[in-house]
Amino acid sequence: MNSTAAQLAARMTIGWNIGNTLEATGGETAWGNPKVTDALIKExxxxxxxxxxxxxxWDQYANQSTAKIKAAWLNRVKEVVKYCIDNDMYVILNIHWDGGWLENNCTPEKKAAVNAKQKAYWEQIATYLRDFDEHLIFASANEPAVASPVQMDVLLSYHQTFIDAVRSTGGKNAYRTLVIQGPSTDFDKTLHLMTKMPEDQAKNxxxxxxHSYTxxxxxxxxxxxxxxxxxxxWGLGYHSSADIAHNATWGEESEIDRAAKDIKAKFIDEGVPVIIGEFGAIRRSSLVGDALNRHLNARAHYLKYFVKQAKADGLVPFYWDEGRLGNNSFGVFNRQTNTVFDKQALDSLICGTN
Known part of the structure; x- marks a missing residue:
């Protein structure tokens, strides 16, 4: 547990999300993906x-009177974490949307109740998983809806409760790296509303x-x-002369550059490493002919450019993969067969790290 957060971030090349799976309402396979296997993680x-x-x-697996999480679910999550760490991968484990009990309630009125649940859940999660080494990182939330300084103060209290709860469980958790989310995990809201970090007894x-879907x-x-x-x-040299109405008119290379550099200056340069916990762009496979080819090439350019710029500015990008393979989907891997489905996208993502 000797590494600082910055040292761990520097060792992360590029990350991948097991999307629409362990966070699915109704169970791990409820949103169409199979159960996570060691074979998938190896791929x-x-x-x-x-x-x-x-x-x-976590909330759907907890007793709503006692906040006690089912042992079977804690064990299943531990199993998936172990698949990753046994394959020498870093793991960021969060409390995701989870019905919105925290994410939709960053308000003074809900502050006490949400903090109580945040404390109870993280004490259990951290205790159950505390024997893993520094490859395991905990994350407080996902995309907490915050749009004002008042809501930002409430969110900081949720993050403080998370940090204090994890640290209180002792052992390796006294030193474990932890992740907190900016307001709505939005680049610009984070720049404008996040004026301070929560307190932590463990330094650095x-x-x-x-997150970025820009x-x-x-x-x-x-x-x-x-x-x-x-x-x-999207992107310089990738516009269409035949379908001008669907060319990007904003948010291209210069905007990606600007957002990354602003976050770097405010946080990374001040000693706080930053992950882009989700990013990506849907694959519009219902297009045909030249339109499809031009779109796929533009998307490949986008993915490579995004990763390359993030890495250049010290941000660690995690691609969002929800496991879907059809039109308007993100899936890079076929989870039914544990094989690569979208080689063009995969090659672009990995090439961006070089």
């Missing part, structure tokens, strides 16, 4: 990733997390709207 490692983010639900053991019209938007169109084509 992820072989493909060039050395860190895994595990979005995880905190990381900050932000520009929204390229990364996530799935239909044209009155206010604007989807972006099929």
């Amino acid at each position: 992820i490692k072989k493909s060039g990733f050395n860190a895994v983010r595990i979005p995880c639900s 053991r905190l990381m900050l997390e932000v 520009p929204y019209q390229f990364a996530l938007m799935t239909q044209d709207e009155k206010w604007g169109n989807q972006f099929y084509y």
